[in-house]
Amino acid sequence: MNIILLGPPGAGKGTQASLLEKDRGMVQLSTGDMLRAAVAARSETGLRAKAVMDAGGLVSDEIVTGILSERLDQPDVAKGFILDGYPRTAAQAESLDRLLAEKGMKLDHVIELVVDEEALVDRITGRFSCASCGEGYHDRYKQPKVEGVCDVCGSTAFKRRPDDNEETVRNRLVEYRAKTAPILPHFEATGLVRRVDGMAPMPEVTRAIEAILDGR
Numbered sequence: 001m002n003i004i005l006l007g008p009p010g011a012g013k014g015t016q017a018s019l020l021e022k023d024r025g026m027v028q029l030s031t032g033d034m035l036r037a038a039v040a041a042r043s044e045t046g047l048r049a050k051a052v053m054d055a056g057g058l059v060s061d062e063i064v065t066g067i068l069s070e071r072l073d074q075p076d077v078a079k080g081f082i083l084d085g086y087p088r089t090a091a092q093a094e095s096l097d098r099l100l101a102e103k104g105m106k107l108d109h110v111i112e113l114v115v116d117e118e119a120l121v122d123r124i125t126g127r128f129s130c131a132s133c134g135e136g137y138h139d140r141y142k143q144p145k146v147e148g149v150c151d152v153c154g155s156t157a158f159k160r161r162p163d164d165n166e167e168t169v170r171n172r173l174v175e176y177r178a179k180t181a182p183i184l185p186h187f188e189a190t191g192l193v194r195r196v197d198g199m200a201p202m203p204e205v206t207r208a209i210e211a212i213l214d215g216r
Contacts, residue, residue, distance in 0.1 A: 001080040002105060003018055005085075006184070007113030008176040010124040010169065011198045012205060016113070017082045019206055024213075025079035029071060031086045033066060038067045045070055065095045072103060075214065080108075088179050093186045109212055110187040111200030113205065116174055120199075124169050132158035 001086075005013045017028040038046030039053075047064035049059050064086065071077070071114070087093040100106055126139035131153035137144060147149050150158075187193050196208040 001048045002111045003085075003107050003108055003213070004083045004187075005113070006110060006180065008115060008117075008120065008180075008197055009111040009172045010120050011115050012202065013084055015202060016086055016209055020082055020209070026082050027077050027080070028082045028084055029068065029077075030084045031068075034067050034071050035059065035064075038070065038086075043070055056213070061089075061092055063094060064092070065099055068096075069099055069103075072099070072105065077157060087183055090183055090186055096150075099158050104192070107187075107192055109194055110184075110192045111209060111212060112184065112193060112195045114195050115198040119164060120173070121169050125166050127164060128158050128160045130155050130175060131159045 002109070003026075005017060007013050015024075020026045021028055024178060035049055037048075039050045040046070047062050049067065052059050052063065069087065087096050096107075097133075122140075126141070127136060128139070130138045130153060132151040132191070135148060135150055135205040136142070137150040137158070148156055148158075150156075151163070183191060194212050196205055196212070198205060
């Protein structure tokens, strides 16, 4: 089963992808991770990407597609993959179609996590975590049982991601709408797009995705 997970930052794509990896043996293919791995492995395409990044440039669609192509040839994708962060544009969506066709592979679903943007801003800007064990908390929805003390490890040190502020979150939402949302019509034309309520509790989102993958 090969899928694309779509949704703005903070919609829960990473959480759901991790669950699919654990429960179904699927592999999450993140553009950033693939780029770093290709550079570290010094593959032909990875070296091209490194040269561009070292020069301060943006990695081209051609290079990203080449890195994805190398990754799809690895045996661990046999149980299926989850694309996260790619494709981001209509041109990349078309490149993906051609690449999969060349490899005799296909997409099964494009699953969009639909969110309420105001609620998403509240969700992201209020989150923080234990600096020691990483346990997640929220200003309104999940405070430590004892104020200032982590429920899991007892640490009193907490941290917030520097980009979890309202201005940055809203800018990321604007960028998502402008760049990523336009690829939806490309996949809707093929009947692949399914939508899930990304604001539902995490277990409900998981069950909805599982139902899509199982054809229920």
